[in-house]
Amino acid sequence: xxxxxxxxxxxxxxxxxxxxxxxxxxxxxxxxxxxxxxxxxxxxxxxxxxxxxxxxxxxxxxxxxxxxxxxxxxxxxxxxxxxxxxxxxxxxxxxxxxxxxxxxxxxxxxxxxxxxxxxxxxxxxxxxxxxxxxxxxxxxxxxxxxxxxxxxxxxxxxxxxxxxxxxxxxxxxxxxxxxxxxxxxxxxxxxxxxxxxxxxxxxxxxxxxxxxxxxxxxxxxxxxxxxxxxxxxxxxxx
Amino acid sequence: xxxxxxxxxxxxxxxxxxxxxxxxxxxxxxxxxxxxxxxxxxxxxxxxxxxxxxxxxxxxxxxxxxxxxxxxxxxxxxxxxxxxxxxxxxxxxxxxxxxxxxxxxxxxxxxxxxxxxxxxxxxxxxxxxxxxxxxxxxxxxxxxxxxxxxxxxxxxxxxxxxxxxxxxxxxxxxxxxxxxxxxxxxxxxxxxxxxxxxxxxxxxxxxxxxxxxxxxxxxxxxxxxxxxxxxxxxxxxxxxxxxxxxxxxxxxxxxxxxxxxxxxxxxxxxxxxxxxxxxxxxxxxxxxxxxxxxxxxxxxxxxxxxxxxxxxxxxxxxxxxxxxxxxxxxxx
Amino acid sequence: xxxxxxxxxxxxxxxxxxxxxxxxxxxxxxxxxxxxxxxxxxxxxxxxxxxxxxxxxxxxxxxxxxxxxxxxxxxxxxxxxxxxxxxxxxxxxxxxxxxxxxxxxxxxxxxxxxxxxxxxxxxxxxxxxxxxxxxxxxxxx
Numbered sequence: 001x002x003x004x005x006x007x008x009x010x011x012x013x014x015x016x017x018x019x020x021x022x023x024x025x026x027x028x029x030x031x032x033x034x035x036x037x038x039x040x041x042x043x044x045x046x047x048x049x050x051x052x053x054x055x056x057x058x059x060x061x062x063x064x065x066x067x068x069x070x071x072x073x074x075x076x077x078x079x080x081x082x083x084x085x086x087x088x089x090x091x092x093x094x095x096x097x098x099x100x101x102x103x104x105x106x107x108x109x110x111x112x113x114x115x116x117x118x119x120x121x122x123x124x125x126x127x128x129x130x131x132x133x134x135x136x137x138x139x140x141x142x143x144x145x146x147x148x149x150x151x152x153x154x155x156x157x158x159x160x161x162x163x164x165x166x167x168x169x170x171x172x173x174x175x176x177x178x179x180x181x182x183x184x185x186x187x188x189x190x191x192x193x194x195x196x197x198x199x200x201x202x203x204x205x206x207x208x209x210x211x212x213x214x215x216x217x218x219x220x221x222x223x224x225x226x227x228x229x230x231x232x233x234x235x236x237x238x
Numbered sequence: 239x240x241x242x243x244x245x246x247x248x249x250x251x252x253x254x255x256x257x258x259x260x261x262x263x264x265x266x267x268x269x270x271x272x273x274x275x276x277x278x279x280x281x282x283x284x285x286x287x288x289x290x291x292x293x294x295x296x297x298x299x300x301x302x303x304x305x306x307x308x309x310x311x312x313x314x315x316x317x318x319x320x321x322x323x324x325x326x327x328x329x330x331x332x333x334x335x336x337x338x339x340x341x342x343x344x345x346x347x348x349x350x351x352x353x354x355x356x357x358x359x360x361x362x363x364x365x366x367x368x369x370x371x372x373x374x375x376x377x378x379x380x381x382x383x384x385x386x387x388x389x390x391x392x393x394x395x396x397x398x399x400x401x402x403x404x405x406x407x408x409x410x411x412x413x414x415x416x417x418x419x420x421x422x423x424x425x426x427x428x429x430x431x432x433x434x435x436x437x438x439x440x441x442x443x444x445x446x447x448x449x450x451x452x453x454x455x456x457x458x459x460x461x462x463x464x465x466x467x468x469x470x471x472x473x474x475x476x477x478x479x480x481x482x483x484x485x486x487x488x489x490x491x492x493x494x495x496x497x498x499x500x501x502x503x504x505x506x507x508x509x510x511x512x513x514x515x516x517x518x519x520x521x522x523x524x525x526x527x528x529x530x531x532x533x534x535x536x537x538x539x540x541x542x543x544x545x546x547x548x549x550x551x552x553x554x555x556x557x558x559x560x561x562x563x564x565x566x567x568x569x570x
Numbered sequence: 571x572x573x574x575x576x577x578x579x580x581x582x583x584x585x586x587x588x589x590x591x592x593x594x595x596x597x598x599x600x601x602x603x604x605x606x607x608x609x610x611x612x613x614x615x616x617x618x619x620x621x622x623x624x625x626x627x628x629x630x631x632x633x634x635x636x637x638x639x640x641x642x643x644x645x646x647x648x649x650x651x652x653x654x655x656x657x658x659x660x661x662x663x664x665x666x667x668x669x670x671x672x673x674x675x676x677x678x679x680x681x682x683x684x685x686x687x688x689x690x691x692x693x694x695x696x697x698x699x700x701x702x703x704x705x706x707x708x709x710x711x
Contacts, residue, residue, distance in 0.1 A: 087346055475618075
């Protein structure tokens with residue numbers, strides 16, 4: 001376990017990326033949402049009526065921004081940090097394991113932080129103004145476990161997406177990345193087509209999974225990207 | 239002295255057990271190593287043995303495969319065929335072997351948003367024998383503040399940072415690829431001085447590519463000369479410099495004297511002729527040269543390398559023994 | 571600070587050995603004193619430690635230096651004397667022969683050279699057969 005730890009430490013040495021960005025983004029969205037809630041409250045009165053509250057949840061925006069950030073940060077990490085680890089006498093396998101551990105920590109921090117904020121939100125009855133920032137359908141509608149798993153799964157999916165495409169770039173070049181993106185879109189489109197074709201099964205599965213659905217989809221996607229990055233990493237060169 | 243290359247089609251299974259004796263397996267050994275990028279064969283069958291604890295100079299024109307050679311040894315890029323061992327073991331994905339190597343590339347990619355400090359904090363985890371004090375001293379001698387973002391480093395600072403890491407790593411096998419790029423003469427002197435201090439106090443294998451041949455000649459114990467993907471010459475520096483003699487004087491006298499010798503190169507300035515001949519002069523020959531008022535000198539390493547047509551294409555094209563057109567493209 | 575220049579046709583370690591020998595003869599390193607280590611020479615002249623080691627070992631082989639385990643290299647009691655004897659032997663090849671060759675190039679006879687030598691201000695100092703002025707610490711031998 002000693003060797004992967006070296007890459008892990010290199011990843012973690014930039015604490016802003018590895019640790020702080022997700023919590024800071026959560027707090028920023030929280031602040032913006034609360035301000036928006038207060039402004040709306042001037043009209044409707046506080047706490048906000050539930051119909052008004054649900055209309056301006058910033059969580060969708062947050063999740064997309066966070067996903068974008070994670071994709072770019074992990075793509076950069078596998079590209080640049082890869083070269084650094086090899087220069088310092090590390091192996092490809094240990095680089096992958098160390099970086100994957102690092103991504104795991106980053107995702108875990110995001111998940112723990114989001115769940116903790118959800119707890120505060122429940123305790124303060126929606127930040128004292130009836131605004132549910134973290135208790136949204138996207139994250140599990142206020143269920144702690146689903147929220148935790150959802151944020152973890154989204155983060156991992158984003159981080160490993162960046163890692164997969166970054167590694168494809170390292171191993172096979174820019175053209176291969178374009179091909180991979182086109183391929184990925186086609187595969188996703190194919191899966192959607194199959195799901196629409198088998199719509200009775202799809203609807204039944206969605207009902208069974210309920211609020212777990214986004215998490216399960218994200219986790220499945222993360223797993224695929226993780227495998228792609230692991231396999232491709234063996235072929236990556238400096 | 240010249241290392242002959244083996245059949246480049248020789249292939250060996252990577253990771254096959256090494257059966258060589260301990261003496262030959264210590265250090266870095268390459269057998270029939272080739273590397274192609276697409277249709278371009280950059281390394282055309284390299285046989286090389288680098289012994290532990292020696293400083294090697296890797297010389298040759300741009301594009302002959304110097305960087306590629308170092309990259310395949312460290313498995314930063316994959317060789318196409320051949321066998322490589324470090325201390326008897328296959329280095330590819332071998333953590334125990336690779337942790338004893340350090341090869342910061344001349345165009346090393348760094349994470350854009352990392353500071354010098356981020357890298358320095360991680361390095362002690364990579365090298366068991368990491369020298370924090372040496373790293374600190376080098377950074378201050380090269381004037382690189384720890385809080386500098388890596389993307390803001392100038393060419394010279396990038397080189398200096400690479401030198402700092404390479405020396406402080408105390409890696410048993412350290413690769414330096416044109417480590418002086420962008421360094422002014424004062425900084426180069428600091429580098430040479432610290433390099434010599436390190437190898438004197440703790441002998442280790444250094445493979446350093448350089449175009450500043452005369453400047454670095456005294457640092458090396460052995461030279462490895464590459465030409466077009468092959469090793470042209472691998473020998474002791476003293477052996478190389480004493481393998482030729484420079485004779486200078488009035489043209490007829492020089493031509494008459496050197497007639498029985500194997501002339502490697504000649505240059506003239508007015509009536510003065512400078513000629514490099516193979517071999518050393520016997521004492522009576524020396525006396526004969528003196529009688530003819532010819533000066534007899536030991537040529538510099540650079541002069542010899544240039545004469546052999548290895549140094550660069552511009553020089554090489556002026557030499558009779560080198561009629562081939564220089565190959566363009568592939569950077570080593 | 572510059573490495574010994576490869577001005578002659580000799581390997582650099584011989585040049586370095588000569589330079590250390592010069593310093594011993596000039597009295598900079600009297601008998602029993604320590605000369606710079608391989609590392610110090612290597613760093614100072616920026617030459618490979620193997621080269622510096624060869625230079626020191628050459629002087630050890632000629633009994634000019636002795637190795638004291640764990641301490642370093644020291645000038646032997648008769649180090650300066652050994653060097654003087656050696657250099658006197660080399661005087662002919664290193665100085666007299668080139669001098670005569672140059673004189674011939676300039677159209678001078680051997681007699682002209684002898685006259686030149688005797689008229690040189692330095693000639694008076696060299697008439698004394700001993701070298702007490704250059705090696706004060708030699709009394710022990």
